Structure formats: C-alpha cells, structure tokens
Amino acid sequence: MxxxxxxxxxxxxxxxxxxxxxxxxxxxxxxxxxxxxxxxxxxxxxxxxxxxxxxxxxxxxxxxxxxxxxxxxxxxxxxxMPSSPLKNKxxxxxxxxxxxxxxxxxxxxxxxxxxxxxxxxxxxxxxxLIHNLGKVLFKDYILPFEISSVLFLSAMIGAVVIGKKA
Amino acid sequence: MTLLAFDWAFTVEKAILIAVIISISLVVAMYATYAERKVAGFIQDRRGPNRAGPFGLLQPLADGLKLFFKEEVIPTHSNKFLFILGPSLAMFTAMMTSAVIPWGGKVELGGRMVDLQVADINIGILYIFGVVSLGVYGMMIGGWASNNKFSLMAALRGASQAISYELAMGLSLIALLMLTGSLSLRTITDQQIQGNWWNIVYQPLGFLLFFICSLAECNRAPFDLPEAESELNMGYHQEYSSMKLGFFLFAEYINMFISCTVIATLFLGGYDMPFVDESQLSGVTALLVGLLALFGKTFLLIFIFMWVRWTLPRFRYDQLMNLGWKGLIPLALLNMVITGAVVLFTMK
Known part of the structure; x- marks a missing residue:
C-alpha cells in the first residue's frame, strides 16, 4: 500500500x-x-x-x-441547549x-x-491546477460562468434590499 | 532510504526547517513585545522597560514567567473544551502561515539542494488567505466559550472586522497577481529579483491597501477594537488568564511578524538585497545576504506597525466599517480595473 x-x-x-x-x-x-x-x-x-x-x-x-x-x-x-427530540412520528x-x-x-x-x-x-x-482551470472556465465555459456570476450578484443585491427593509 | 516509496530524508529536512522557522517566529514575537514597549517609550518620551537585565532585555522572559505562574481561571458554566480550544486555535493558525514564505534561495548543503521554503505550492497566496480566514475561529470560539456577554460581543466585533478587511485585502492583491501571473510566492520573489523594480513601484496603491488591511487583520491599532482594554470592556479574551491569555496576545505578535514578512515578500522583493547581484555570490553567502535583507525589511515593517499604533487614535466601530466597505473596497476595485487596463494595452 x-x-x-x-x-x-x-x-x-x-x-x-x-x-x-x-x-x-x-x-x-x-x-x-x-x-x-x-x-x-x-x-x-x-x-x-x-x-x-x-x-x-x-x-x-x-x-x-x-x-x-x-x-x-x-x-x-x-x-x-439540547433541542427537544422530534415528536411527530x-x-x-x-x-x-x-x-x-x-x-x-x-x-x-x-x-x-x-x-x-x-x-x-x-x-x-x-x-x-489554477492555470488550466482558469483557461477552461474563461474559454470553454465562459457563458455559464458569467450567468452564474449574474445570479450571485442578484442574490447579493436581493439580500441587501431585504436587509434594508427590516 | 525509502519506505512506502517515500523519501524520508526530505521529510527530515522539512521537519528541521519547520522547527527552525517556528522557533524564530517565537523568538521574534517575544522580542516584538519588548520592542513595542521600547518604541512606545521612545514615542511618548519615556524610557520603556529597563529593569530586567541590561537595557531591560530580559523583560519578555519575565513577562512570560509571570503569565505562566498566574492562577488559571476557567469560568463556571463555560464550555471547558472550547475554552481551551480557542487560544490553541489562535496559536495554531498563527504558526501555519509561515509554510509558504520563501525565506531564502535554494542552497547546496552536503550534496542536497536545500530549499528555504517549507512548501512551494503553486497557490501560495491563496493558502495564506485560507489560513487568515481560519484565524477568526480562535477569536470566536474563545469569546463564545467564555460564557460572557461582553466576550461574545467583542468576538462578533472582531470577526466582522476580520471578514470585512479580508475582502479588501484579497481585492488589493488581485491587481498584483495580474502583473505577476503567478500565485507562488517563490515565483513572485524571483520576478522581483530578476526585474529591475520591486512590486511596490508598480502597485503603490495595492501596497497601501494591503498594508492597511494587514493592520486590521492583526487587530493592530488603529483597528484594535476587538481588544480595547478600557473603553470597550477589553475583548474576546476578557475571561482568560494565565498562559491562555498569553497565547492570544502572543499569537497576535506572531501574526504581525508573519504578515510583515508576507508584505516584504510580495511588495518589497523578499530576500532581494538592493544594489547587490545575488548570482555573483557563492551559495551560502547569497543565502545569508538574502536572510539579512528579508529580516531587515520585516523588522522595518514591524517598526512601522508599532509607529502607527502609538501615533494614531482608535477608530470608532462605524468608522471602521465605513472605511472597510466604502473606502478600501472601491479603491481596491479601481486599482484592479486600472491595472487590468494597463496590462491589456501594454503587454499584448
């Protein structure tokens, strides 16, 4: 081994x-x-x-x-404190x-x-490794990558808006 | 000597290197406490410690002994295991960062190429960020396990400060990484030795931002809210006594030493002695000159850290958050965009 x-x-x-x-x-x-x-x-x-x-x-x-x-x-x-055990079977x-x-x-x-x-x-x-991963992310998968960053950004703005309301 | 298809001499070499680096960090941190009080004395026009030994040089030993012999109090209704885990984690994370710092070039000793860097991984800077982000746990766990409202509040204050300034710190480094094109600290140092200028010339704003964020990450004044002794009811280590308190305080001095070394490596050329061509010197001489250069830069930075502490007043909490989120992060982003544009238009 x-x-x-x-x-x-x-x-x-x-x-x-x-x-x-x-x-x-x-x-x-x-x-x-x-x-x-x-x-x-x-x-x-x-x-x-x-x-x-x-x-x-x-x-x-x-x-x-x-x-x-x-x-x-x-x-x-x-x-x-230890939470009470779930009662509902x-x-x-x-x-x-x-x-x-x-x-x-x-x-x-x-x-x-x-x-x-x-x-x-x-x-x-x-x-x-970071070199190859970066190339794959920013060349082959650039669209999904950008879409997910927009998703993160909108989630962040949403969190700020909700936080301001409360 | 191979067992399990593994080079054990390599392991022994690295183990010795780790032991040496940790002992040096401890000694430097010990005398940083002495230097801090001497610098404070100098700035406030008084003498500083001068009783224990010549020039008060034995003062750190006396302080250490005092901490060891103090009564150790573990508050009732506190979580004993976590209470002990807190300072241990603080010390542990403080020690871990030094693994990726190149302390000197490679040198041939006894037929082996000895590398004065524990691990030359290709993600060196990210490793440092990983460890820095774990540094929060010692503070939070210690503060919460004390079962004291003020400790908990101080821990939360400290943790949110650390998280906020970590962001600006990372952003300020991205601009530097665009120029170097590598995350390995060894490669970054080599580039500065071979090139004409240190990175501080290309990235003055990045250096300034990184320096400020390091002050905040080390809980140094003017960002020392987590441990404001008199104004904010001390800090997350309020319930700690004896050597556990010593560990928390000592870990901060180690952090200060290590972050000064990181700044010296990233922006000030690492072990590059200015006006000296290292390739002309023989192996061991070059190594010694390099060590001298690196430690010289580090100690200068530590002095600036102390100078800042004894000159500037502490921030208020809202000022601290405003500076971090509304001042440093936009500046770091601006720096990033400008550097990106320059890289795009000049290097292609």
Whole structure:
C-alpha cells in the first residue's frame, strides 16, 4: 500500500467519521466544528487528486466564510441547549423516505458515469491546477460562468434590499 | 532510504526547517513585545522597560514567567473544551502561515539542494488567505466559550472586522497577481529579483491597501477594537488568564511578524538585497545576504506597525466599517480595473 492509498483511507475515514459526528453531536457548536473538519478532509482529497486550487478554495469559501456565518447564527441564537427530540412520528417517517430516495437518485446517477468506469486519476492530471482551470472556465465555459456570476450578484443585491427593509 | 516509496530524508529536512522557522517566529514575537514597549517609550518620551537585565532585555522572559505562574481561571458554566480550544486555535493558525514564505534561495548543503521554503505550492497566496480566514475561529470560539456577554460581543466585533478587511485585502492583491501571473510566492520573489523594480513601484496603491488591511487583520491599532482594554470592556479574551491569555496576545505578535514578512515578500522583493547581484555570490553567502535583507525589511515593517499604533487614535466601530466597505473596497476595485487596463494595452 503506497502512501497515497494510505492517505486516501485516512482521509476517507476522517471525512465520513466527522460527517457522522455533525449529525450526532448534541451541541450545535460542536456540529459546526465537526463540519469544518469534514471540509478539511475533503480538501485533503482534492490535494490527492492534484487539484490544489479547488482544495484551497474549498477551505477559504466553506471553512473560512460560510461556517463563520453558521457560527455567528448559532452563537447569537444561543442554541446551546439540547433541542427537544422530534415528536411527530410521521414527520420522521417522511424525512427518512425523502432522504433515502435522494440517496437512491444520487447513487443511480453516479454509478455509471465515465469517471467511475475509468478509475480516478490519483496525483496525475493537471486540470485542477489554477492555470488550466482558469483557461477552461474563461474559454470553454465562459457563458455559464458569467450567468452564474449574474445570479450571485442578484442574490447579493436581493439580500441587501431585504436587509434594508427590516 | 525509502519506505512506502517515500523519501524520508526530505521529510527530515522539512521537519528541521519547520522547527527552525517556528522557533524564530517565537523568538521574534517575544522580542516584538519588548520592542513595542521600547518604541512606545521612545514615542511618548519615556524610557520603556529597563529593569530586567541590561537595557531591560530580559523583560519578555519575565513577562512570560509571570503569565505562566498566574492562577488559571476557567469560568463556571463555560464550555471547558472550547475554552481551551480557542487560544490553541489562535496559536495554531498563527504558526501555519509561515509554510509558504520563501525565506531564502535554494542552497547546496552536503550534496542536497536545500530549499528555504517549507512548501512551494503553486497557490501560495491563496493558502495564506485560507489560513487568515481560519484565524477568526480562535477569536470566536474563545469569546463564545467564555460564557460572557461582553466576550461574545467583542468576538462578533472582531470577526466582522476580520471578514470585512479580508475582502479588501484579497481585492488589493488581485491587481498584483495580474502583473505577476503567478500565485507562488517563490515565483513572485524571483520576478522581483530578476526585474529591475520591486512590486511596490508598480502597485503603490495595492501596497497601501494591503498594508492597511494587514493592520486590521492583526487587530493592530488603529483597528484594535476587538481588544480595547478600557473603553470597550477589553475583548474576546476578557475571561482568560494565565498562559491562555498569553497565547492570544502572543499569537497576535506572531501574526504581525508573519504578515510583515508576507508584505516584504510580495511588495518589497523578499530576500532581494538592493544594489547587490545575488548570482555573483557563492551559495551560502547569497543565502545569508538574502536572510539579512528579508529580516531587515520585516523588522522595518514591524517598526512601522508599532509607529502607527502609538501615533494614531482608535477608530470608532462605524468608522471602521465605513472605511472597510466604502473606502478600501472601491479603491481596491479601481486599482484592479486600472491595472487590468494597463496590462491589456501594454503587454499584448
């Protein structure tokens, strides 16, 4: 077993373990901290795939910005007390069914994709490096890229407008 | 020596380098506290610390010992684990940034090419931003776990300041990156050594913006609202005592040292000694000259940080936010557009 494989299994265990801890933690602040660890482990996977840019952007955007906002909300609402367990049995039933069907759809969609058949390029391939990724984004996919930036901009303006009203 | 198809001598080399860099950061941060008080004394026309040892040189040791021997109080109803995690995270993130800084050129020692940079990754600057954005957690977790309203409010104040100035900091760097075309700090330094001018000549506004944002990110005056001792009921570390408080304060001095090194690397030529052609010198001499140059620039910047602190009054909170969002970000955007236009019209 090479060092890459060793790291892969280590990171996978860490990812799944901390993702489970997000759900099982009683204290919401702990959940957020576990989620940050999950993001770090996923970034580790990106590094193994030689996608350093994705790895660091994942950390900056998710661990660095979005989780800080989560932490803000949890701390200000003081959700420290363990939340009461869900009483409604039917609600739990519906949750399990909808979550399960989403999982089924995802597995069905990803099962036969090219990437799964060809195996994953470990440590090789340079599409994840910033130079190549930039060229692909700004040459081949320029229209979708611009459309999504307009979407982000409108969401931002919308948030400001709503914030001003309140 | 290979085990698991892995070069272990390389690991040992990097481990030694990391240990040396961390010890240097700690010693520099320690004497930065001494320098801060001496500079304050100089500016306010008094002597500063002069009792412990010659010229008061042992003062940092005395302060450290004092912090170690103070009683350690963990408030009741606080979250003990998070209370300890806060200062640890602050120290940890302060130490992590130094990994991508090129401290000197490559040099041949004992038949190996030794690189004075822990990791030359091609996203060096983004790595620094990643670590800086994580720096907020130490503050927030520490402030919240103290179970004190004032700590929590100070933590929120500090976190929103850090997030706001991170934005302007990133935007001010984009213009620089347009010129260099690389995110690797090693490449940026090499370009400045080979080219005629340092980046500060091409990016004066970018340098100024980056410098101001570094002051804010290090919680240095005039942006030291998160730790206003008397006016705002201290800060997120109000409940901390003993060495945990020491960790929070010490992490800030390490941050100051590292961010001065980053500024020196990005804008002031890194380990480039002005008026000296490094390629003429032999390996070890060039290395020493480079280290001298880098540390000289860093210490000069640290002095300017202290000079600013003891000269300017603190901002009010709304002034701070107005400056960040309505002053620095539009300026950074303007700088970006102008640089983009110049790059477009001259380089093609």
């Amino acid at each position: 090479g060092i890459t494989q060793l790291l892969f299994w280590l990171l996978t265990t860490l990812t799944l373990g901390s993702a489970l801890m997000v759900i099982f933690s009683k204290n919401p602040v702990y959940s957020i901290l576990w989620l940050i660890i999950t993001f770090f482990a996923i970034s580790g996977h990106y590094v193994l795939l030689n996608a350093q840019f994705l790895a660091i952007v994942n950390i900056i955007v998710y661990a660095g910005a979005i989780m800080v906002l989560f932490l803000f909300v949890v701390m200000l609402m003081n959700l420290n 039917w609600l739990m039933f519906a949750g399990v069914i909808s979550g399960g069907s989403l999982l089924l759809v995802l597995v069905a969609a990803l099962k036969d994709t090219e990437a799964m058949r060809n195996g994953i390029l470990m440590q090789t391939g340079d599409i994840g």
